[in-house]
Amino acid sequence: MYEQISTLTFDDEMKYTVLAYLAFLRLHELSWPQYRRLVMSQPPGRMLPFMRFIFNERELIDHVQASWCAVYDIEFVRDILESIRFFSSEAQEVCEALEERVYAPDPLGRYVQPPTVPKPFKMSVSKTVCPNFEEWAPPEPFEARPAPMFEKGRTLEVKRLSAVFKENRQILKKKYDDPKHQPFRLRCVERPTNIEQLRTEVEEKFIQDHHYIPAEINPAPAMPTVEVKLNVATLLREHALFQKQMDQDKKKIEAFELELRDDSDFKLWQEEQRMQDEVADAINIEFNRKKVMATDQAAIEAKEKYLAEKMEIGRGAREEAKISHLTIQQESKNEKFRKKLKHFLVVQDKRGIKIARENVAKARKANALEVQAESEELCAKSTLQKAQEMAMKQELVRQLRALEKESCHMEKKFDIYSSSGQGLLQEMSIAQLRTELVLVKRWLQHEEDIKRRKIHAVKIERQNMLLERSRVVTQMRHIARAQWLSKKAHEKFYDKTEINPAEQLGL
Template structure:
């Protein structure tokens, strides 16, 4: 098979592939079986198809920018062809060699191939933006070793191929000039027209010179510049105060924590966040009637059999353990006792840690509240200062606006005086246009009347034709045919019978089927009853085991709860660190309450007088 057919099959298999209907393997198998290719050709087509699907993103990095920048005149239907050429140049050039690759290129349109290869085979583009785009998709080492290095190694031969294509394009674009006979000039024998008279020029109307637009219209108001300058000045002052405060901050304060401290804080936050359930869905409680009544859980057959098998296996394990103890096996009671003691120690340590973290969290919460109260007081002072400055600026701004409005009012009165003449001319133009519109409306009404009359005549003719067709269809036609159910059709087929005989045979067949169904129904019912008896026996065993497990777990939970409470009380009374943390927390809380009491707003004498006067006015 020649190179042109090979490249055609490679492009065709990619174009006909739809990933939503078939997998790549099934599509490749169906395509090769339908084309009857040779073994070598089929292997080449399958390798190109699988490789192009695998590295489709690499080909798109080259083809899409080509169509956006240099793809004018190149049809979009050739996009798959360009992807195949890109794949062969990047991954199969060492295997094919330059002669075969050159033959693949020469079988296609050399104008398109020259445009694409001139865009792609460019050393500066390959080392700059193409390499950057490939590095976003794959590792830099893979891009350098598997993509760029082989291509740069073949770059001299590829550049020579591009130059050959350019020579072909230039040779085709230089058309051969034909020697055309010279045209002999012959004068027309026409009568010379009289020279036209020069028309008189139209008088140019003299318009009143307009006043130029004031420059202040394109300038920002002075207030905006003042406010901007004031903002910059305030920001610089705030930055200066910040620098001064940071320069004289306390030497004992250390804001930077060590890495170990940060890790521990992060771990504590994660553990505390896992305990919180703010976003969890809170279900509605069940009614009291349902909670008070013990509703049994309905189990299906598979669940009953599975649970019965589980309990039987447990029985076997217990029996096996007892038999081993009877035969002299080792008892693990000492190990279980030691394990219980170790768990108790771990529980005490965990409870102490939880209580310490809770107290530390409360202390940090109290510190944060005190800092916030201090920040609120500072912000209130700054707001009062800003209000006074804003009132002064607004007063200046209102005064300037009043002066500008008076100036604009005088300008408007001057402009209105010059517009009276323009209004008269505009009024005459409106009257002339209204007259033209009236004439056009009268002509359109006449045309509409004629069109309506013609449409009405056409509708009458169609209605008459419909009446005639319906009268012909309503004529009665005799289609009655006498049928005898005891006679055969007379086609002389084998086993031919009449309709009556057929009905009789069908009734006998239905009776036979009914008897068979009744027999099957009886068998099914017997099997179902035996299965139900087996399930009831298994369910009785399950209920006994469940009751025993529930009782044992309830006793275990009660013992564990009592043990945990006693351990917690013992730790709180015996741990000195927890007691000291509790005392510090009480001190912080008292300090916070005292600060809140100071921050409460106390009414002044003036506000009390105003309130009492307002109440008297309401009563009167």
């Protein structure tokens, strides 16, 4: 896009941004005719490089695909490129129309400014004559005027203002010495009042009216003494809890029995194993000490070898640097020569651009005339063909209507014992189908009876299991209540028979 940067300006940045957004993300919604209308309404010199770049898939992959993939999803970028490829043929037609506007001669004969051609500039030696500093005379020194002198003391104006201020102060003092001009007092303030008593009464009444009286809380009702009936889930949970508690008690008893056994053999074996571990630790320590000494010696040798290899690599790198420096100098010379040759070829190619453009415009104009003639011929042929087809259709309609008037209505009798005769694998008559349905219903009823018997057996088994567990839970409750009553009676007995040391000592 920036190959023709001389015809573009940076003021068109917003215009290109909006057009690129519509082309990449909203072209299917906007439709191609509307987008083409928008592009053709802009200056063709600005739109031609833009359309060539935006609808060229190769340019987008080379210049913007990598930066887009770093920000957006790869599938999203591929979808955008696929949508651009979908409108490539229409974009090529728009580019050709823009080229005709840009490069074709103006039919009104208006002047078109030719493109800017870069020309090499010539270096010339400046002919400026240097001034002779020996003949130059220094300027005269600048003499500033002295500051004005002020008289000591106050000025005449300040003295007059001071006299006026003093006279005004004396007038004010004489005015306020008179009792008539003293600060006045309100007689209502000097009269006796009971305002404080009234204020106190009002505040007390306000406090009484707004005093917070807390609500009385009713006592909580007594808990019901009726035993709660257990459902199936509660019964199973309580049975599982009792079973878990019994398993824990069983494990405690087994552990207690295990701890009562003789452990002399275990202690003897433990002492032997401890001695063997000490011997193995001593051997391991000696082995590690020798291993560390050998590792230090190997590290010293490896360091010396590494330094020697590094010095050898440094010498090789210096030689390679010299060779690469000479190679870079030679490549820079070759690059300068290639640039000069490329500049010469570009200048030669630009001279024949104008002639090539005129030839292209003439060829396109002739091609357009041929296409117009062919399109007119095809239009005439299609009109004739449509007329012939319409006549044939009218004739067929007339024949069909004539057949409809002559046709008669015939009814066909249906036999329930006959099949359709379509050649299918599961063909049967209506009577056979009814018989098959009766057999299938009997088989389904038999299967349903079997399932019902199984469900009934499972329910009876579950009911027996729940009765057994309910019996166990009831028995455990009776045992727990008996234990609790025994503990309670034991505590009461010890509370009554409390020992008094003073009575035992006879004090």
